[in-house]
Amino acid sequence: MTATMHGSPAIGDFDGIDLDMLIRQGFRPVPVSALRALTPEVLGIDLAPSEAAADSAPGSHIEVAVPLPDGPAIRHYSLLAGPAESLRVAVLREHHSRGGSAWLHANLGSCTSLLVRGPRDTFGYSGTGPAYFVAGGIGITPLTAMIAAAAAAGRDWHLLYVGRRQESMAFADALVREYGSDRVTIHITEAAGRPDAVSAAEDWASVRQEPTTVYSCGPMPLMRALEIGFVDHPSISVICEDFDDASEPARSAPHLGGTASAGAPRSDPPTDTAPDTEATGTDEDFIVELGDGSEIDVPAGCTIIDALNNAGVRTLSSCQKGTCGTCETVILDGQADHRDSVLSAEEHMAQETMMICVSRACGRRIALDL
Template sequence: MPAAAHALLPSSTGLSALRVAAKTPLADGVCGLTLVAPDGGRLPDWTPGAHLDVLLPGDVTRQYSLCGDRWNPTSYRVAVLRELAGRGGSAYVHDTLSIGDLVGVGGPRNNFPLVPAAHYVFVAGGIGITPILPMIQHAELLGTPWTLLYGGRTRSSMAFLPELAAYGDRVRIRPQDEYGLLDLASTLESMPAGAKVYCCGPGPLLDAIEASCSTLAPGTLRTERFVPKEQGPPVRSTPFAVELERSGVTVTVAPGTSVLEAMAAAGVPVLSSCRQGTCGTCETAVLDGVPDHRDSLLTDAERAAGRSMFVCVSRSCGDRLVLDA
């Protein structure tokens, strides 16, 4: 992105421009970026689990977890994995983006918040370590006991190992080529009462830990996905109406069209980013009706409550929804 790109960002994007202050290799296929305001000023505060929306060439927006020092008010740190099967965004970051360049950034926003607990069990796979790092730092600050199980393909592909070494045997590093798949069973069996489990990583790891935690109390496990969870077919395959109460507009959402697209066509745009139900940008309050939740963010309890939905992917179970939009 050219140095003057921030001046070209339309106000409707909800993005600002940050400057790349440092670019550092962190592991095989992983680089770290330090981002600062062009004027060196203070950046918005954030909490453990938060991410940034980063606009890359080709109108590609990617979400990167903040993994630096949240008490440093003038810089953000993110880590970017080179995605060999991606659409070129990560390749641009690794190969082209340079110190001094400006990037469009939205947020921070947090769909993976750390809630109080008597003990934390952190499980990370690969680049999924990024949101876990500030959670560990926060647990340390509070004096809350914690453990980390961290896996990756190889030791050389796992970022932040030097930082984690300072925590001693509370951290178990388990590269797959040395240990095989992560031993989730023993980790969960030894978990003390009142503990909460936070896990981030590739889909197979998240599927496995969800299965392993299925008999635990609701709310014990919290996960974050970088790619959307596999979904079955929609509840209904016929059109439904969405009443946008504040706008005084009712739209018809046809099969194959998202609620987000129908709203935009009616002149009621909603800020969005991933359009896959993973980033949380387009969350909209539900005033009436039953949503067909198709996101990868809400817990089972939040889905049952039906108070909000992500209009980029979720739909309606009935003929009509009323949204606060």
């Protein structure tokens, strides 16, 4: 069955059952107000303003449901800098995409609405002390909002923006124009090779009198180099978020029942958000009780999501590794053995929700709002 929602092929393309599930899980149709080709490969999308966006932290993202043939795919897109209530994102056409970004590039011209959830913050920008931003490619998107916030607050900051070619760097000219080349360093790898981001950040931070935070979003090697380079550094800490669209081929296949597939900015949050509550680290079998009273066995070695999908229960997921938040599910009864890195230590303790792609039950039974 195909559901229809007036004027929006994007939403009308979802199977009716999937559409019901997405709405139940908090997705809502949001009108597309403008499209802009920022580069031949980067499409800018303006969605209708949202009050929720005004309250969101710099670096927040939205989830967009895309109707792929295998079922809904959930993609995460960071909000760009802009007026307080604007919902503005940029979508790179991924050469190795499993379909999400390609679908958006091919079909958005005829869409009047998209199914959207959020915004949500998993990056963790905080507004104090010097900030050194390191962006790789489309990873610049969440940093644009952080930079705008840093500049507005009079914070001491600098941006190292790395890309293969100048013409593929959608925001290079605008950022240099707005903030000046003393604030923004553009590094073109085709001309200058790979940058030494660790040395660049260290040099910049070394003349500051306060501890510096390095915020980075981009390819994994770039971020890992920063994390390793500053591990245990006395005055530089690193907060990273990557765009998993670039690693889509490495992700698991879409689930039975139209479960979403990958494409999420992953947060490597500060250590205070690491799993910390009663995690057993072992896999025991247990039972998940659903809202209608039915029960699903979750064997050792099987995730809750896989057990649900094997039983024909539709769920939403994206990263499948506890880092994006798409599969967050309300706990009705029982305790979770949290293994995600999305929820904070306090949220783990509260036992109100859990990430069912990685977390398990403490004990033999847990009741979930599914």
